[in-house]
Amino acid sequence: MITAKKIWYFYYDGFRSMTVGRSLWVIILLKLFIFFVVMKLLFFPNILSRDYDNDDDRADAVRTNLLKKSH
Amino acid sequence: MDDLMTVVDWSRWQFALTAIYHWLFVPLTLGLSLIVAIMESLYLKTKSEKWLAATKFWMTLFGINFAIGVATGIILEFEFGTNWSNYSWFVGDIFGAPLAIEGLLAFFMESTFVAVMFFGWGKVSPKFHLASSWLTWLGASISALWILVANAWMQYPVGMEFDPAQMRNVMDNFWALFSGIAVNKYMHAVFSGWALAGVFVIGVSAWFLYKKRNTPFAIRSIKVGGWVGLIGLLLTMWTGDGSAVEVTKHQPMKLAAMEGLYHGGYSQGIVAAGIVNPSKTWNNAEDEYLFDITVPCGLSILAKHDLHAFVPGIADIVNGIDINEAGDTINTVSYAERIRLGKLSHEALRAYDIARANNDQAAMAEAEKQLRENYQFFGYGYFDSVDEAIPPVGVTFYSFRVMVILGSYFLLFFIVALFAVYKKDWLYRITWLQWIAILSVPLMWICSEAGWMVAEVGRQPWTVQDLLPTKAAISEISSGTVILTFWLFAVIFTVLLVAEVSIMLRQISKRSKGNLEIDNH
Numbered sequence: 001m002i003t004a005k006k007i008w009y010f011y012y013d014g015f016r017s018m019t020v021g022r023s024l025w026v027i028i029l030l031k032l033f034i035f036f037v038v039m040k041l042l043f044f045p046n047i048l049s050r051d052y053d054n055d056d057d058r059a060d061a062v063r064t065n066l067l068k069k070s071h
Numbered sequence: 072m073d074d075l076m077t078v079v080d081w082s083r084w085q086f087a088l089t090a091i092y093h094w095l096f097v098p099l100t101l102g103l104s105l106i107v108a109i110m111e112s113l114y115l116k117t118k119s120e121k122w123l124a125a126t127k128f129w130m131t132l133f134g135i136n137f138a139i140g141v142a143t144g145i146i147l148e149f150e151f152g153t154n155w156s157n158y159s160w161f162v163g164d165i166f167g168a169p170l171a172i173e174g175l176l177a178f179f180m181e182s183t184f185v186a187v188m189f190f191g192w193g194k195v196s197p198k199f200h201l202a203s204s205w206l207t208w209l210g211a212s213i214s215a216l217w218i219l220v221a222n223a224w225m226q227y228p229v230g231m232e233f234d235p236a237q238m239r240n241v242m243d244n245f246w247a248l249f250s251g252i253a254v255n256k257y258m259h260a261v262f263s264g265w266a267l268a269g270v271f272v273i274g275v276s277a278w279f280l281y282k283k284r285n286t287p288f289a290i291r292s293i294k295v296g297g298w299v300g301l302i303g304l305l306l307t308m309w310t311g312d313g314s315a316v317e318v319t320k321h322q323p324m325k326l327a328a329m330e331g332l333y334h335g336g337y338s339q340g341i342v343a344a345g346i347v348n349p350s351k352t353w354n355n356a357e358d359e360y361l362f363d364i365t366v367p368c369g370l371s372i373l374a375k376h377d378l379h380a381f382v383p384g385i386a387d388i389v390n391g392i393d394i395n396e397a398g399d400t401i402n403t404v405s406y407a408e409r410i411r412l413g414k415l416s417h418e419a420l421r422a423y424d425i426a427r428a429n430n431d432q433a434a435m436a437e438a439e440k441q442l443r444e445n446y447q448f449f450g451y452g453y454f455d456s457v458d459e460a461i462p463p464v465g466v467t468f469y470s471f472r473v474m475v476i477l478g479s480y481f482l483l484f485f486i487v488a489l490f491a492v493y494k495k496d497w498l499y500r501i502t503w504l505q506w507i508a509i510l511s512v513p514l515m516w517i518c519s520e521a522g523w524m525v526a527e528v529g530r531q532p533w534t535v536q537d538l539l540p541t542k543a544a545i546s547e548i549s550s551g552t553v554i555l556t557f558w559l560f561a562v563i564f565t566v567l568l569v570a571e572v573s574i575m576l577r578q579i580s581k582r583s584k585g586n587l588e589i590d591n592h
Contacts (some may be wrong), residue, residue, distance in 0.1 A: 024139070065547060067420060
């Protein structure tokens with residue numbers, strides 16, 4: 001418990017005393033939001049996970065797709 | 072078909088864009104973390120505040136680069152799942168393991184020790200702080216290992232067996248992933264990061280000298296940056312030589328494209344400078360170069376460490392003259408034959424698919440056997456002509472020369488920088504030399520990116536060498552979304568880059584006005 005408290009204050013004090021780091025953290029958080037919330041959710045689904053329920057179906061889909069592309 | 076090619080091309084551009092931007096941040100993290108750790112070690116050894124001030128100054132710039140660059144690589148994994156779903160499934164087992172290890176290591180090592188680096192001054196013991204700085208460097212370097220092992224597997228797929236039921240390559244030998252290609256590629260990339268950081272430190276220090284601010288700090292920094300950069304560059308050259316030998320063995324077409332060589336020979340020369348003939352193809356009689364300055368026997372030495380060795384050109388390889396595992400020249404399978412065998416393997420997979428639908432075990436076993444016989448040429452079955460299997464020669468040729476010429480320039484750069492700070496102090500007071508050092512900083516990034524262009528454009532049209540070309544690896548998606556996200560990424564990454572450069576410049580300017588002989592922070 002004491003260790004957990006120490007770790008918490010280590011990070012808490014660290015963030016509080018930052019100068020350059022504050023604007024960097026704003027950039028990091030904004031970037032992560034754009035990447036993981038906007039881009040990932042809206043534009044970058046994992047197509048095979050989204051469209052198929054299990055690995056067998058995914059394997060079938062890839063097999064069909066690769067064979068279709070081979071004329 | 073047109074839309075398929077549009078999707079393939081835009082997806083390739085998108086991947087190239089995000090990878091190029093990602094690589095702007097990574098090498099500086101790899102190299103600057105080392106320089107910071109060395110400076111902090113000097114501080115602990117000498118107990119001199121001037122080294123503490125230097126450590127904190129460069130650590131701030133490291134922190135800015137780390138913060139802006141972190142997670143930019145995750146975009147590439149997004150693209151695997153959306154744009155390249157066939158590819159990511161086909162290689163999933165192989166690619167997944169190194170990337171999972173990378174994710175865990177990157178998260179635990181870097182996030183823990185970077186925090187101690189920045190928040191730990193005065194709160195943890197000096198030795199523990201120093202250990203954290205070194206572990207940050209080590210964590211970043213180990214992260215790069217797994218990414219580059221995965222990349223190397225795509226260039227030289229080994230240690231796996233294809234399972235048509237799962238439709239993926241299943242790893243059967245983890246240690247085979249650490250091939251000669253992987254080891255050289257990893258070391259080449261990491262050491263180039265040392266060289267890049269060395270140029271960065273010298274360039275920024277040269278600006279201090281130009282402004283006549285904190286000259287002793289600048290000279291100290293040039294000494295550390297110069298040695299790290301010089302050692303890094305020499306090791307980059309050594310591993311680059313190793314990479315060339317490995318490429319000759321496993322990707323001879325890439326080597327031929329790097330050289331713009333269509334008809335090889337014994338004691339093959341290397342083009343030091345030249346212009347490739349854009350009309351030249353593997354099967355016409357036009358000259359290879361519009362202009363060239365060739366060093367006799369150079370390519371034979373580079374490729375096989377043998378003055379008289381035979382090196383095949385593009386036409387030789389297409390016609391079936393190649394190099395085997397031992398590096399000997401042999402008659403092998405022509406590209407026309409590879410296409411025929413590749414199509415046979417597709418027929419076997421088709422038969423397997425039908426047999427599987429009918430639950431005909433005997434037919435499945437027979438089809439799998441036939442598939443395995445020609446699996447090594449599976450990817451060639453997607454081509455209609457051998458022209459499709461040849462990489463873009465011009466881009467590969469020029470990128471290789473940009474990398475080598477700038478790399479050679481930076482060897483001279485480090486030698487002059489170290490000579491100036493150790494032997495001839497009047498040298499570093501010459502204004503135009505200071506400007507050369509400052510303006511060399513972006514050149515180092517161009518050199519580094521050119522290296523990746525050689526590696527990645529030179530291996531086209533493959534996502535996985537010989538097994539999966541880009542046009543088969545692509546998902547069934549519309550080009551509209553890919554085009555939209557391409558431009559979104561272009562804007563986001565450009566904003567990040569502008570933010571990084573402007574925050575760095577502001578910090579450099581602000582801190583240069585303080586006293587960097589004592590610890591103010």
